[in-house]
Amino acid sequence: MRRRSLLMAAAIVADLLVLSLIASTPAAASDTTPPSTPKNLHVRSSSRSRIVIAWNASSDNRRVSAYIVVRDGARLKKIKARRTSYTDDAVRADHTYTYRVRARDGAGNRSTLSRKVVAKASSEMVVAAAGDIACDPSDPNYHNGTGTSTACRELYTSDLLVNGGFDAVLALGDEQYNGGSLSDFNKVYDPTWGRVKAITYPVVGNHEYGEPHASGYFQYFGSRAGPPGNGWYSFDLGKWHVVAINSECGDIGGCGAGSTEETWLRNDLATHPAKCTIAMWHKGRYSSGHDGDNTFMQAMWADLYHAGVEMLLSGHSHDYERFAPQDEGGHLDDANGVRQFIVGTGGAFFTGLGNSFDANSQAHQNTTYGVLQLTLRSGAYDWKFLPEAGETYTDSGTTSCH
Secondary structure (H helix, E strand, C coil): CHHHHHHHHHHHHHHHHHHHHHHHCCCHHHCCCCCCCCEEEEEEEECCCCEEEEEECCCCCCCEEEEEEEECCEEEEEEECCCCEEEECCCCCCCEEEEEEEEEECCCCECCCCCCEEEECCCCEEEEEECCCECCCCCCCCHHHCCCCCCCCHHHHHHHHHCCCCCEEEECCCCECCCCCHHHHHHHHCCCHHHHHHHEEECCCHHHHHCHHHHHHHHHHHHHHCCCCCCCEEEEECCEEEEECCCCHHHCCCCCCCCHHHHHHHHHHHHCCCCEEEEEEEECCCCCCCCCCCHHHHHHHHHHHHCCCCEEEEECCCCEEEECCECCCCCECCCCCEEEEEECCCCCCCCCCCCCCCCCEEEEECCCCEEEEEEEECCEEEEEEEECCCCCCCCEEEEECC
16 A cells, blocks of 8 residues: 555656646747748749749748748748758749748748749750761670770760750651661660650651661651651741651652652741741751762752751761851851751761861861750750760850841
């Protein structure tokens, strides 16, 4: 009996101690001090699909627990306080947004709203382009995908794409050597450039026709290659219009004036009178390198010129070459001409370039693999050749649309 009494007394004492501790410890609810207002709210970066904002950390008498991001007057996101930036992926190109931020502590106290910052989602599109890409898996330079220092570099050029933040990739033909079979596409192209297949728009090259009707190419790319059997289609990138053309004329009934494809091209350009337009096909109209000038594409080149197209992107010659703007007859025309880029540096191998260049060739090399980066703005574009890692060759500039 006495033992039970002692135990009850001990329990009462313990309860009193707990109550004493509770009474002497301020409850969380008694914290009424709000955190300081976030300072230095600013736009860290913006693109056509995202805006990144950042700010300085707030202070609090206890601890800041979270930040509330407000966009256009409405609560957008609550984020943990260890972060002092936010990436808004729910934006639309060419739209303007107003942001504010407030801090919150563990007791639910909230700071006043920060000053506002206004950000506009860009209308720019950043695009990469190259052709003559994945070498044959039986090529002695293939080495199970690692290539050599001078050939089969498709893995290394594709690293530029995977890490480049591009909106689109334009594959300029001869994507897969030598015969363009579906099995070769899956073995070599797919684990390299295929990593960006979801944003790739291809044109068909001569090596794809190693398979009847380029069947491997059309099976691999599916709807991204346009209607099966044709190889021509068009699409828009931001405010730019793009036409993709099949330059394997003997396989589609010709490319001359009045042919099915040339008629489609004229109609498409007339139907889409965008201020800025890109054309792409595999065998360039002009080239100082392998196979030289391809006169059989003259009717379509004339169509580009008369429609005010800005540039033609091609491959086939395994080199990089940039031309000054040219008119219908290949004469210099800085005001209204079409600028041509040969970008046959996708990784397969190089072909000869020689020492004799076309009259309006402004830049040329066949020693460095890489891709052409195009920043497509409203009414203008920038170009820059991006070499594979470890190389230094580059070529860059900017031009307004016609």
